[in-house]
Every structure is written in structure tokens, then in C-alpha cells.
Amino acid sequence: MRFPTPRLTRLFEMLQNEPLPQDELARRLSVSTRTVRADIAALNALLIRHGAQFVLSRNDGYRLKIDDPDSYRLFSVRQGAVPEIPRTSEERMHCLMVRFLTSAFSLKLEALADEWFVSRATLQNDMAEVRERLGRYQLTLETRPRHGIKLFGRETAIRTCLTDLLWTMSWQAPGSPLAFREALSAGALELLQPILEEIFSRCQIQLTDEGALFLRLYCAVAVRRIGEGYPLSEAISEAVGESVSRAAREIARALQRLTEKPLSAAEESWLQVLIAARQVEERTPGTINADDGEALVNYLLTFVNTRYNYNLLTDRQLRADLLTHVKTMITRVRYQIMIPNPLLENIKQHYPMAWDITLAAVAGWEKYTPYAISENEIGFLALHIGVGLERNYDIGYRRRPSVALVCDAGNAMVRMIEAVLRRKYPQIKLVRALRLRDYERRESIAEDFVISTARIAEKDKPVVTIGPFPTDYQLEQIGRLVLVDRTRPWMLNNYFDAEHFLIVEEEMDRTTLFEKLCGQLQREGFVDAQFLPSVIEREAIVSTMFGDGIALPHALGLLAKKTVVYTVLAPQGIAWGNETARVIFLLAISKNQYEEAMAIYDIFVAFLRDRAVSRLYACRSFEAFQATALACVSRF
Structure with a gap:
């Protein structure tokens, strides 16, 4: 048995996974609530002989009630798989483009309309956009009477157009997995x-x-x-x-x-x-002309990309802003013209990651040039880099909620859902995608919550069930979990631990402290032998004092194998250049966790705003420190 119309089939599929109110069903099907009630009645008339009915619950909406499991199980087996068809205009355009780009013969719109259960007029409307997109590659569609429509153009253009379409569907737009599968050979x-x-x-x-x-x-x-x-x-x-x-x-x-x-x-x-x-080419600093502003901008952006995994090379606005600033900066540096930077301290505190990245990049460039760039000038560059990072990577002062996606539909579907979620909730971080079988095998979930395209049981984290193309109703459910602030408590629990906590009562200098901390981290496998020299080199460039007795020593670049924060409390103080540090956080950040771990800086900003240094270095145990830190960050 099959349902008489595609809409009844879709309605039946929707209600298999979760109960839904009739308003939500009406939005998904683009019909009125009256039509939904009529369709439910039609489904119930067909299902009653198979021991099942859709019943309306006041709080949840329509849900499937099975009275005869054996009869319904037999009915489900007989239903069989429903052929996939493109359902939205964007899906149809993708599928049309793939069909024309891969077909050796002419295609008839009437045949495609029958296959996809739409009218020929609907496909004619879609064809206007298809022709325009193909025209960008000098590809044309010619209509032949009684034969259909055929694509003509150079083979290089056909391949380029098809590759660009698939790339866009994978990364940027919620593309059609059906079109993706039709375009390529299996596997x-x-x-x-x-x-x-x-x-x-x-x-x-x-x-x-x-x-x-x-x-x-x-x-x-x-x-x-x-x-x-x-x-x-x-x-x-x-x-x-x-x-x-x-x-x-x-x-x-x-x-x-x-x-x-x-x-x-x-x-x-x-x-x-x-x-x-x-190809990403790493420019050799020795080949850079110190007076060449374009070369300096290229080197800065390439350094950020290769050392910190942030690709800003394609940000035209950032490149233009940097080049405008650098051209005049080189003149100032060459003739030692100093300009004040009233925002320098604010930049260090509010853009600490951008400051460190820019400082490391400039330090590398200075080795191959006779010029020395002042902190004021570095601060201006860091402001540009910081804005570029926020524009391209949504880096703010709150850790994005981590999400595990359970999906068995393949990589294209995962990318599509990720694009939808990123557009609606840019603060979400999709940590990983799991197959249903992998999820069921796990005893616990590390992420904040789970989004699934199939109905699954909750483990230790909340689960939101969505369709392949999430509706407003489903996105609202995700939004309730996104708005829960888990950022700073998660950071404290994940990157701070008792094994990397030290109270220094005796006198100690910075170098001795670095050797002690880095030696332990190296023995434990968090860093290698290059980490200590890099920490010392970074400290020699500019002091890592963050302010109010807090110091944040770290390496040049992401050199750690695993991310960890080593916390040191020094009630008597440790000489830190011309200042005294009483709370020291040695940061060891790995490339695998750089986006999450960089948000650690937000905790240190909270410490400064709450003037918590004296309370922190008065703690006599890790548990006391953790409780004090948690109380502090919870207020901001």
C-alpha cells in the first residue's frame, strides 16, 4: 500500500519522528490548518485497518498511537522506501543544473515535472534562474522541438560549473543532497x-x-x-x-x-x-622588502593562517584596511615618528587573542627588517586583525554552545544542516557529526546538547529532533538551549584542573617558574621541547602582564599537543619586568582546540572587571580557587 498523494506521504513521515502541532505542520506543508486536519482524517481512514491512528494531544500536537503493533509493523514493511524528490525551489534548481550538466541527451521538462510531482509551469519558473547561473560560465541551454533541452559549452566550463555548485552546496548554502548524489559516481x-x-x-x-x-x-x-x-x-x-x-x-x-x-x-x-x-604559499620573511606595504600585509595574513589556523587571506576589507594603515605606518617607522595610541590598554584587554597573534606576526617580520615597530603601532594592527577575526569567525567574548549532530544521511546533509544552524545561530559550534549507531554506543556526550535528524533517546544531554530542512518551530527549540549560558563554567571545568595548580610561597623568578611549569607539561605530554624556548622568546618581546597582577605567559603560536591552563598563585608576588605578578596562568593551546580555547581570555577579562585578584591569590587549594573563579565569572 502507498499513500495516494505526496503530501500525505510527507505528513506521515513527519509524524513518525515526533509529535507536532497543526500550526507547525501547516507551515512545513505550506497549507492551511484546515487542510492539515483533512489530511490527518484521510491518513487515519487508511491507518485504522493497520492498528494505528494519529491522535491530537493538547500540549504536544498530533502523535502516532499504535494499538496493534504486529499489524502496524507489517504495514511499515510494505510501505517501502519513498523515492527522494526535490521539494523546494532551490533544491529543484540544484537538481536541474546537475541534470543538464551531466546528461548526454536532451531533457524534457514534462518528464521531470512528472518525476518530481510538480507542474511544468513550476519548472519553467525555476529555469530562469538555472539559465542565469549557467550563463555565468558561458554555458547555454538550447531547446529542440520534440527532443527537449540540451546544454552546450566547453568541457572546462561544465566541470568548473559543476564543481562550484557542489562546493557551494557543501560549505555555504543549504544544498540538496539528492543533487549532490546525482552529480558524482558513488563512493x-x-x-x-x-x-x-x-x-x-x-x-x-x-x-x-x-x-x-x-x-x-x-x-x-x-x-x-x-x-x-x-x-x-x-x-x-x-x-x-x-x-x-x-x-x-x-x-x-x-x-x-x-x-x-x-x-x-x-x-x-x-x-x-x-x-x-x-595553494597556500608560505612567504619567506627574508624575501620581503621592508618598505613594501603589500608584502608586509601578505606576510601578516599568511602568518596568522599558518601559525594560528585563521584564514583571513580572502578578506578583502581587512586587506584594504591593513594596507591603508601599513603604507603610512612604514613611513612613520622609517623616520621614527611616534604617534600615541590611547586605546592600547583596552585593545590588550578586549582583543587579547588578536593582540598576541599580531605581536607574534610582527616579531617574526622584525627579524628580517631594520625597523622596530612600537607597541602603539602593533595595537592599531591588532585592532584590524581583531575586527577581521570577528567578521570571519564570529569570535566574541562568549564560547559558542557546542553541539553534536546525529545524522546518517552523509556529509552533504551534515554540511547543509550546519549552514542552516550557523545562519540562524552563529554562536553554535557543531563539534562533530555522529552516525546513529555511534551515538547509541556512547555512554555519555561531551557536548552541551545534541541535534538529531532521527528520533533518539537522551543520554546525559538534551536532544532536539529536526528534519533535514529545519523549520521555525524546530529552530525555536534549538534556540532555547542556545541561550543557556554555559561558557565560563565549561571553560573552568575543561581547561583548569588540580594537577596543574601551584601555590608559590618562596621567592622565584620568571625563568625558574617557566622551567618548572613547562618541564612538568613536557613530561605529561602536553608540550614538546620547543615550548619552553618559545615562552621565553614571547616574554622577551613584550611583557605578558595582563593587568592588576595577572600574567598570561604563552608560546609564540599554537605549539601545545593538548590544551591546558597551568594556574599559579604567588601571594608574595613574582617580579614580572617592572611589575609584580600574583596570579599567573601559563597557556598551552593546541591547534586542534584553538577556537574553543581562545575564549579562555574571556575568563581573565572577567577577573579584571571583578577586581578578583586579591581573592584569587588568597585561595589555599584548587577547590577554593575554582569556587572563587566560578563566582566571579558568573557575575559577568
Whole structure:
């Protein structure tokens, strides 16, 4: 048995996972509540003979009530899988583009309309946007009487358009997983990932995550196109480095093995261009002209990307702002013209992460130039970097709620849901995606709460069930959990512990303290031998005094293997340059946890605002320190 209309099928699927009120059902189906009631009555008339009914609960909405489990189980088996179809205009446009880009024959809109249960007029409306998007790549659609519509254009344009579409669906827009699956051969992406990673690693090609994904998608597209008899014919002459040339040559061989077809020289030359265009090149400081503002900006942004994993290279506004400032700054530095920076202390306290990143970048550049950049000038640069970080990474002064996503629908669906959540709640951090089987095996969940596309049992954290395309009702449920402030208590529990807590009663200098703390962290496997020299070097550049007796020593860059904060209380004080530190937090931050761990600075800002230093160094145990710190941060 199958339901007579697609809408009844969708309604039945929605109510399988969770009870929903009729207003929410009406919004999801784009119908009135009266139509929903009529459809529920129609479903109940069909389900009553199979021992089930949808009943209305005042608080929860419609829910499925099963009176005869055996009869209903047999009915569920007979239902079978419902074919996937695009349901929204955006999904249809994606699917239409994929069909035209991958089809060797003309397509008829009437056949597609019947397949997707929509009218031909609906597809005609979608086609206007499809033609416009394809036109950006010099691809055209021609209509032939009695045959249908066929796409024409260069093979390079077809591959580029298809790759760009898949990349956008994966990272930026809530794309259609149906279109994603139709575009590529089954298993191609998974098969290519280890092959490409090994080649790029061996050839020392550095790529951003976005660049690596784009190249993997292009190769998957190439595998399908070459396999179906559509090779590239136009070779491109472009001067590239030896490492890029070698990587392209090895990838071409891998594609030849996968397609079992010979590859033309044009395939390899096009791969060279794509790799060179997305390679992250680390500029050697010694090659930078000290008077070249463009070179300095490039070096600063590249340093931030390679050392701290924040890619600001594509932020045009940041680049323009930095270049405008740097051009005049070089003149000031060259002739030792000093300008005051009244915001310097505020920048250090409110943009501590941006300050440290910029300070480390400038320190590296100063080794290769005769000029010395003052703290005032670094403060201005740090302000630009800080604004860029907030614009691109939503870095503020509260840790984003961590979320585990349970989804069995594949990577494309995960990326789509992540994009929807990020647009609605930019403060959410999707820590990981779990398959349903992996979730069921876990005894506990470390994240703040769980979002699932299937009905699952709660473990030790709240669960919100959503559909593949979350509705306003489901997003409101997520919002209730997002607004709960767990930031600072989570930080204190996660990164501060009794094993890394020390009370210093005797006299001690900074170097001795660093050697003692770093030695313990190295023995425990948190850092390696490079960490101590880097901490000392960072301290020599500018004092890490944060203010009011608080010091935050740390390394240049993210050198730790695991993130931890070593807390030191020194009631008698430790000489820290021209000041005295009584509360010291040695920060060891790893690249794997850099985004979460950088929010630790917010705790230190709270200590300053609450004037809590005297209360903190008066504590005689870790438990007392933790209670005092928690009481302090809870007030801000």
C-alpha cells in the first residue's frame, strides 16, 4: 500500500519522528490548518485497518498511537522506501543544473515535472534562474522541438560549473543532497580523499580545508566526466612550481587508474592551474622588502593562517584596511615618528587573542627588517586583525554552545544542516557529526546538547529532533538551549584542573617558574621541547602582564599537543619586568582546540572587571580557587 498523494506521504513521515502541532505542520506543508486536519482524517481512514491512528494531544500536537503493533509493523514493511524528490525551489534548481550538466541527451521538462510531482509551469519558473547561473560560465541551454533541452559549452566550463555548485552546496548554502548524489559516481569522494591527501603531503602542497575540498570535488567530477567519454582537449600553458607540477602529474595518474582510460596532456595542465590557484604559499620573511606595504600585509595574513589556523587571506576589507594603515605606518617607522595610541590598554584587554597573534606576526617580520615597530603601532594592527577575526569567525567574548549532530544521511546533509544552524545561530559550534549507531554506543556526550535528524533517546544531554530542512518551530527549540549560558563554567571545568595548580610561597623568578611549569607539561605530554624556548622568546618581546597582577605567559603560536591552563598563585608576588605578578596562568593551546580555547581570555577579562585578584591569590587549594573563579565569572 502507498499513500495516494505526496503530501500525505510527507505528513506521515513527519509524524513518525515526533509529535507536532497543526500550526507547525501547516507551515512545513505550506497549507492551511484546515487542510492539515483533512489530511490527518484521510491518513487515519487508511491507518485504522493497520492498528494505528494519529491522535491530537493538547500540549504536544498530533502523535502516532499504535494499538496493534504486529499489524502496524507489517504495514511499515510494505510501505517501502519513498523515492527522494526535490521539494523546494532551490533544491529543484540544484537538481536541474546537475541534470543538464551531466546528461548526454536532451531533457524534457514534462518528464521531470512528472518525476518530481510538480507542474511544468513550476519548472519553467525555476529555469530562469538555472539559465542565469549557467550563463555565468558561458554555458547555454538550447531547446529542440520534440527532443527537449540540451546544454552546450566547453568541457572546462561544465566541470568548473559543476564543481562550484557542489562546493557551494557543501560549505555555504543549504544544498540538496539528492543533487549532490546525482552529480558524482558513488563512493568517488571517499575513494579520492586518502589518495589526494597522501599526494599533497608528499609533494608538500599546503591547502586550506576549502581548497582541499574543491580539488577533491573537481577530481570526483573529472572521474565521472572522463569515464563517460568527455576528456579535456585544450591544454593550458602556465608556469608553476616543481611541487605543483609533480602533484598534478601524480593525481593525473591516479585518475587514469580510476577511470581506466588514458588522460590527455590537457587534464594534467588543468590540474596544475587548479592546484596553483589554491595553494597556500608560505612567504619567506627574508624575501620581503621592508618598505613594501603589500608584502608586509601578505606576510601578516599568511602568518596568522599558518601559525594560528585563521584564514583571513580572502578578506578583502581587512586587506584594504591593513594596507591603508601599513603604507603610512612604514613611513612613520622609517623616520621614527611616534604617534600615541590611547586605546592600547583596552585593545590588550578586549582583543587579547588578536593582540598576541599580531605581536607574534610582527616579531617574526622584525627579524628580517631594520625597523622596530612600537607597541602603539602593533595595537592599531591588532585592532584590524581583531575586527577581521570577528567578521570571519564570529569570535566574541562568549564560547559558542557546542553541539553534536546525529545524522546518517552523509556529509552533504551534515554540511547543509550546519549552514542552516550557523545562519540562524552563529554562536553554535557543531563539534562533530555522529552516525546513529555511534551515538547509541556512547555512554555519555561531551557536548552541551545534541541535534538529531532521527528520533533518539537522551543520554546525559538534551536532544532536539529536526528534519533535514529545519523549520521555525524546530529552530525555536534549538534556540532555547542556545541561550543557556554555559561558557565560563565549561571553560573552568575543561581547561583548569588540580594537577596543574601551584601555590608559590618562596621567592622565584620568571625563568625558574617557566622551567618548572613547562618541564612538568613536557613530561605529561602536553608540550614538546620547543615550548619552553618559545615562552621565553614571547616574554622577551613584550611583557605578558595582563593587568592588576595577572600574567598570561604563552608560546609564540599554537605549539601545545593538548590544551591546558597551568594556574599559579604567588601571594608574595613574582617580579614580572617592572611589575609584580600574583596570579599567573601559563597557556598551552593546541591547534586542534584553538577556537574553543581562545575564549579562555574571556575568563581573565572577567577577573579584571571583578577586581578578583586579591581573592584569587588568597585561595589555599584548587577547590577554593575554582569556587572563587566560578563566582566571579558568573557575575559577568
